[in-house]
Amino acid sequence: MKNLSRRSLLAFGGAAALACTAAVEAPARAASTDLTVPTSPAPPLRLASRNSVFTRRGAGPRYWNIYGYAFPHNAPIPEDEWKANIDWLASDLAPYGYDMACTDGWIEGSSRTTPNGYIVTYNDSWQHDWAYWSHYLAERGMKLGVYYNPLWVHKAAVEDPSKTVVGRPDIKIADIVAPGDFFAKNIGGNTLYWLDVTRPGAKEYLQGYVAYFKRLRVPYLRVDFLSWYENGMDANIGQVNAPHGRANYETALAWLNEAAGEDLELSLVMPHLFDDASAELANGDLVRIDADADRGGWDRLSGGRQGWQDAWPNWFNPFAGFTGWSHRNGRGQLILDGDFMRASTFASDDERRTMMNLMVIAGSPLAIADTYQQIGNDAWVYTNKDVLELNQEGLVGKPLYRSATPYSVDPGSRDSERWAGQLPDGSWAVALFNRSDSTTQTKTIDFANDLGLSGAANVRDLWAHRDLGVRTEATATLAPHASALFRITPLKDRGATRYPAAYAAWGGGAGFNNDHAGHDGSGFVDGLAATAGSADPLVTFAVRAPRRGEYTIRYRYANATGATSTLTVSAERADHSVVDGPRHVDFPALATWDTWGVATAGITLEAGDNLITLGRGRSDVGAVNLNWIELGA
Template sequence: MAISRRALMTGVGAAAAVTALSRPASSAFAAAPAATDPAGSVRAATALPVASRNSVFTRQGAGPLYWNIYGWAFPHNAPIPEAEWKANVDWLATSLAPHGYRMACTDGWIEGSSRTTANGYVTTYNDSWQHDWAYWADYLADRGMTLGVYYNPLWVHKAAVADTTKTVVGRPDIRVADIVTSGDFFAKGIGGNTLYWVDVSKPGAKEYIQGYVTYFKNLGVPYLRVDFLSWYETGTDANLGTVGNSHGSAAYETALRWMHEAAGDGIELSLVMPHLNSNARNELRYGDMVRINADADKGGWARLSGGRQTHQNVWPNWHNPFCGFTGWAHRSGRGQLILDGDFLMMSTFADDHERRTAINLMTVAGSPIASADLHSNIGSYASFYTNPEVLDVHNKGLVGKPVFHNGKSYATDPASRDTERWAGQLPDGSWVVALFNRNDTNTVTKTIDFAGHLGISGSATVRDLWTHTDLGPRTSISTALAPHASQLVKVVPLTATKRYHAAFAAWGGGVNFNNNHTGHTGMGFVDKLEAASEGPTVTFAVQVPSSGTYAIGYRYANGLTSAATMTVSVQREDRTQVSGPMQVSFPKLADWDTWGTVTGTVQLAAGVNLITIGRTGTDTGAINLNHIELP
């Protein structure tokens, strides 16, 4: 059953999605007995590995469009009053919702919500609110929108602990008080000691945590924003020091796994304030979205581009979204992680250059575009959220990458990636290029060469997505940008053959970018498709007009002494199997600087297909992958 994020966010088929998509989201690529294999291929006995949650949300690419209360709650340092919430919801319904922003989401300041169900689950955002979650879910649904909720299922309100009649869902023999440890408070000593952390080692903890996710899912909530994860894992904050007890990485992984199992494809898990240890291994396995920068705070250019520019090993790894998106770009893409750059407030930027740059950055990185503006202060700035050409590439799942200069980690080599030059490929084979000038005082010219960076053969048409003008056929885009300005263009190659570059695809498991060999097209290739890598895959989103058998070419290098094999699988975004998994042979070549092309056929479905190439336990050897081509 094909249920998209947009269907879930608008409430269309949400109830059906909870039932029909309840199987574990991290299931491996299953074989389809009736699938057509490429000519000369051998059906693989082993499904492709999956090292991520791989939900329907991440498989669609870019994050959701929505509105959040942060723009009221942060400056007031208080929970938003219900009347103010309603006023903003009503404004949202008529202003941004018609353009796709069909979710209203709560945020922090939740300690004042003490009314709970018999199982200890909070029933409303704040005790001062007259109406509960169910009322507001229905209110939004009546207006074609959905309710997003900010709450961590690891929290237990002290009122539920004190009430001995509260029992764990499905376990009437266990009181809610029995799943916490005395004194183990969230924000211990600085947050009023209002919320306890769940102790995952105690009986009933799993049922409580999974029941919380299911509780929201059954209310029709498609999006759960789970915050302060670093505080749970280590009990520390980069600025505040010790903020509570350390629960450890094993307990953290257990908690995330339980949430993932309960969420399935019925609810999108947004993980906020994670340390992202071990290259985001746990977050990748069990979450859909991760915050990659510090809080939006007061907004403006200082939060978008300023602050600390270097990496640290704890949250936030990078201070601003420019650096955060760049540093975690190897973990983004379809089926991987959605990188969240936090909220935007248009009234906090100094000029329209900065406002367009904020939207352009979130768009090209595949981030959610989350407005925290208010009905009372947005004025004419709503137009920055509603540019139809920008929304079009976002809705097609755009997740771009910065220009990579080498295969080193951005955390250890800040020169390895370029925060100011980005590109991403759409399923129809076209490109989106974003150029930025983060300089505070000087006009700077930024350039993307279509052949050298994107691997485009010949020229391409270029269209500016903000001025809505065609710039004609070109072989590059080069623009002088004023301080804090940017440009977002769509690039359509004029060749009939569609070439999809691995350097801009989604990299799963242990694969990585590199350019340490010559002869490749574009800025580089993907390596580590080898036995030593954990779950190595590369996924391309490819759109075709009709179902059928298509010619396909794989441009690769194999400098080993014998042929290598890789496994190819084709699925829809909802994981429906189209063809494969199939084993494809890549003959040996002279060396790693020599590139060859293996040709064959592949069965594709009408619309968007996710073509994944990876190495299973039954494959042999290793390859570097440059691109694939289809007619």
């Protein structure tokens, strides 16, 4: 909710305010010295997201995928090739955190199923089943990821009258599909049916599939072709199979979410992301935000269609996709998946570094698809410990925002070539890119104007492994297709650590704006106001505390509603354990929306990483724009 609608709802005790506890009239304050404010217990916020432990940890996983073999061959990977790549993964890449091997498409040739219709291996030509390979990987300190959509029902199981739904021996597998309702009908060989979620036994089948993979110790499930299930349309091909409708799509995702729980990470692939990805946000952990990696190379990373379309893929390349969906990323929201990395397909080392820098700064999974036979001398790009530390610490960055206008409406509203993200310890990563094919360009992030830092910072070049000294900006002159990645460590001011809201995670309708003067950095978060929706607007910060105890927290805010506003504040760990709150915090009225004050309170944190969330709950009053929070001793 932006300023016009907020004011119309809240001015002088309007309808939205009357639905909550009455706001206390207070004289407007001028720009501020710190004001210590009261707090009181509050109910928990309502969430729009699945908010799993996976998204709460920040960045996506590191793993290897078979795509680099299967796509060029247009065939499933043979089992001996799979084993050879796993052994290479264990020796060369697992020491750098790539601890999972995942299958991919070309799955139609897996027709052997359990008595409940669940496939037992990747391909019928394989000698060994999922359980064998899960154990093989575990013995080497790694995990098995699986590509499969539990909405698929193999034709072989449908045609076998002995196959019944798990827990429902009265329902045959043939009873949970509609005749002729094939995935990719007359395109994909008519070997997989779509599950009919309106039929008895459908929920048990789908959730039983998820439970089956969990019993096999599979921690990661890639669920593909979701757009084809929802409306049967592909933007390039046209109608590919029968549509199943939005309601059935949302039902299927809700079942997946419920069955996955906190034990299985759900990667949603090829979703249309209608309604600003509301269904995927509520039920998934990762979403694909671009077209397939395909042949790889620069054109797939930065080229192709640059504009938005209201169907998968909304944007063609990951630069545009990450930029366009960056308002949905961050702790407790969605992990944006830029698809696979194929270093061996790029023309230069500059392009390889740019590929890696983009995936890391955006918080994407680091999914290697080169095979041991393709990688050659290019594995170095995946093994830079300074760079990988950012992913390990959960980095999820954002492009520099220029306005609140959606990127789909105005491509100038966000800068796809300048990115920054903050780490829990208060340090930053800054990535600068030159997407030009022909022109050398200089790119800069100014620490005060763009990040809102109050002083200078130490700068380290993560590819040169070189400290550049104390500076007030990060800058690089970049050849075409080149990039730079820096770690920025602010000099401590009064022992306090500042966390700007413009680079935090936003949910429930809260988001970036810069339409009022006086803010620090590039902007602030607005929309922390009453909403008619089923979820509360909020912003979440990942912060690190050196010890357990109570800390001073300072909130820089604006509130021109004419009365004291409140927000609900809590501190939790990534595993959902509550550290402090939820509690109401008061934000006294200020003179105008261009007037900024600082409210000060206390908050208890655990030693290590904590998630501090501020939201406008149903029992809160008024509205607040939030510029930053700052933690002191």
